[in-house]
Amino acid sequence: MKFNIPILMYHQIRDIKEKEHLSSLAVSPGSFRRQMKMLNLMGYKGVSLTELAPYLSGEKRKKVAGITFDDGYLNNLTHALPVLDQLDFTATCYIVTERMGKTNDWNLRLSQQPLMTKEQIHEWINSGMEIGSHTLTHVKLGEVDAATAEHEIVDSKNGLEDIFGTSVHHFCYPFGSVNDHAMKTAQKAGYITAVTTERSRCTDHEDLFRLPRVVVARQTLPHLFWMKIATGYEDKKRKR
Ligand SMILES: [Zn+2]
Numbered sequence: 327m328k329f330n331i332p333i334l335m336y337h338q339i340r341d342i343k344e345k346e347h348l349s350s351l352a353v354s355p356g357s358f359r360r361q362m363k364m365l366n367l368m369g370y371k372g373v374s375l376t377e378l379a380p381y382l383s384g385e386k387r388k389k390v391a392g393i394t395f396d397d398g399y400l401n402n403l404t405h406a407l408p409v410l411d412q413l414d415f416t417a418t419c420y421i422v423t424e425r426m427g428k429t430n431d432w433n434l435r436l437s438q439q440p441l442m443t444k445e446q447i448h449e450w451i452n453s454g455m456e457i458g459s460h461t462l463t464h465v466k467l468g469e470v471d472a473a474t475a476e477h478e479i480v481d482s483k484n485g486l487e488d489i490f491g492t493s494v495h496h497f498c499y500p501f502g503s504v505n506d507h508a509m510k511t512a513q514k515a516g517y518i519t520a521v522t523t524e525r526s527r528c529t530d531h532e533d534l535f536r537l538p539r540v541v542v543a544r545q546t547l548p549h550l551f552w553m554k555i556a557t558g559y560e561d562k563k564r565k566r
Contacts, residue, residue, distance in 0.1 A: 330527040331381055332555050333392030334372075335539040338439060339405040342544070346437055350543045355405040361542065361551050362409050365391055368555065372415030374456035375496040375519050382519070382528055382537075391555065393417035394521060394539065396460060396498055397430055400440040403450055411453060419450060420460035420498035420521075423482040432464035432500070444489060451490060458496035459483050459517075466503035475508050480515045495519070509535040526564035527555075538564060 337351040339358045353361075365372055372393040380386040393410070395402045398421040410417055419442075422432075427443035430436060442450065447457060461467070461478040462485070470478070479497065486494045495518040499508065502523030512520045512535055519534045526538035540560045542551065553559040 327384060327387070327530060329381075329384075329387070329530050330558075330561070331378070331390060331392070332527045332540040332560070333375075333378070333394060333521060333537060335521070335523070335541050336393070336395045336402075336406070337397060338399045338401050339395075340399075340401040340439070342437075350545065352544055353542060353546070354544070355409075357544075357546070358406060359409050360548060361546075362413055362415060364548060364551060365555065366413050366415075368552070370555070372410065372413065372417065374416040374418040375458060375521075376418070376456055377416055379518055379534075382532060382534065384530060392539075394458075394498070395419040397422060397464075398426070398441045398447065398457075398460070399430075400442050400446060403442055403446050407450065407453055407455065410455065416454055416456065418456045418458045418496055419447075420458045420496075421447060421482075421486060422460045422462070422464045422500075423485045424462045425464065430464075447490065451492060456496070457486060457490065457492070457494065458498060459486055459494055460498045461500055464500040466501050467499055467508040468503035468505045472507055476511050479508065479511045483515055483517065497521075499523075504536065509533075524564060524566065526561045527558075 370389045370391045378392040429438040459482040462482045483494045497517045497520040521537045524538040540554050
């Protein structure tokens with residue numbers, strides 16, 4: 327049976343300063359609230375990857391949209407969590423294990439923003455939200471040697487599971503950088519899904535270790551947001 331399931335990709339939820347460059351991935355708290363309300367009005371339930379998995383495999387059918395946040399910014403907790411809570415939505419936040427409580431220092435051209443501490447991640451989980459792994463140090467998996475890739479993919483999972491006492495079944499490739507080895511390693515490590523930065527809604531024949539997403543950026547106005555969810559707009563941006 328055919329379906330199109332959007333997995334929304336967010337990074338930061340915060341207001342930005344006029345002078346700030348390269349902040350297109352920071353969605354304002356007001357826009358985020360309007361987007362989640364629109365999703366709800368369109369009849370979709372926003373869900374974490376664990377809740378989404380049976381829909382991706384075709385076992386369950388309903389209007390659902392995956393909600394994901396990359397990197398683990400503190401502003402996900404302060405600005406996104408209350409909105410998700412209010413609508414009874416869940417979401418997956420991909421944590422960079424060795425950067426908890428630090429900043430997004432893998433890209434110094436971007437404004438440095440605080441990432442959640444362990445305590446704050448506990449708060450995120452205790453509120454019914456989910457965490458996934460985004461490696462140990464935010465490396466380009468498609469460009470590092472095999473041993474490094476395995477270390478980053480496997481040990482980040484084990485580390486998060488030890489610290490938070492929860493299963494970590496979902497993975498996100500940093501910078502969208504992925505190759506066959508990284509996909510196989512993620513599968514062997516026991517993850518159930520892995521998301522990329524490839525653009526599209528998910529179809530009924532998707533590789534669970536190379537899931538495309540629907541990018542939501544600062545300039546995604548309400549009409550465009552609707553188009554990305556309800557039409558083939560994002561699917562046409564797909565490269566592979
Ligand atoms: Zn990232």
